[in-house]
Amino acid sequence: MRGWLAAMLIALVGMGGGAAGMVAGCATRDDGSPGDGRRVTKLPQPGPELSQELMIALAMARNYHHKAEIYLKEARIEQATTAVRQVLSIQFPTGSSEGEDIELDARARLAKLLVPQGKLDEAMAVVNEGIARAHRHSFFLANLHSVRGEVLEARAAKLAERDKGQAAAARREAIESYDQAIQIEKALIEQLSGGEEAE
Numbered sequence: 001m002r003g004w005l006a007a008m009l010i011a012l013v014g015m016g017g018g019a020a021g022m023v024a025g026c027a028t029r030d031d032g033s034p035g036d037g038r039r040v041t042k043l044p045q046p047g048p049e050l051s052q053e054l055m056i057a058l059a060m061a062r063n064y065h066h067k068a069e070i071y072l073k074e075a076r077i078e079q080a081t082t083a084v085r086q087v088l089s090i091q092f093p094t095g096s097s098e099g100e101d102i103e104l105d106a107r108a109r110l111a112k113l114l115v116p117q118g119k120l121d122e123a124m125a126v127v128n129e130g131i132a133r134a135h136r137h138s139f140f141l142a143n144l145h146s147v148r149g150e151v152l153e154a155r156a157a158k159l160a161e162r163d164k165g166q167a168a169a170a171r172r173e174a175i176e177s178y179d180q181a182i183q184i185e186k187a188l189i190e191q192l193s194g195g196e197e198a199e
Helices: 002-016 019-026 052-073 077-087 097-117 120-133 139-159 164-193
Strands: none
Touching (some): 052 097, 077 097, 097 120, 097 139, 120 139
16 A cells, blocks of 8 residues: 555645656556556555655655746746755655655756756756666656756757757757667566566
């Protein structure tokens, strides 16, 4: 039951626009009975219940995303960016897979908010740090590679008029990022088709 609850909580956290909102549609119960589909990322199973520490951290992340969504409805993108950035300051229990998923999802959303503000270098740093910190393959890591590709596409567009060579290099790097996302996704599908959950 613990993994099912965690998946639902992660889905609530990302409901404002992050990739985590897709988890609810891809979850299975721990007893093997199907939910709406199969889980794309393995959630830890150390105990029958979520700890209060983890529950509080997940709730905080959810509330920061809610704040960001309100700011975006008011076209206050800088305040929305600040709200999402605060998710990265939440202390999750050590070794928490849920915590890693929330961080990767928040980094993806933060980068997407930074791009239209023209902060491409910061957006790239946000995604690169998340990729470097990840401990396992997951849907969220694949998504972060995909967002990295989007940042590189934005960089290429910015460079297109003044340096066609660098723009072409950025586009090639974007393709590499998308390929990395695809490779992770293929590995996850292979594990799931073999009856295993992604580590």
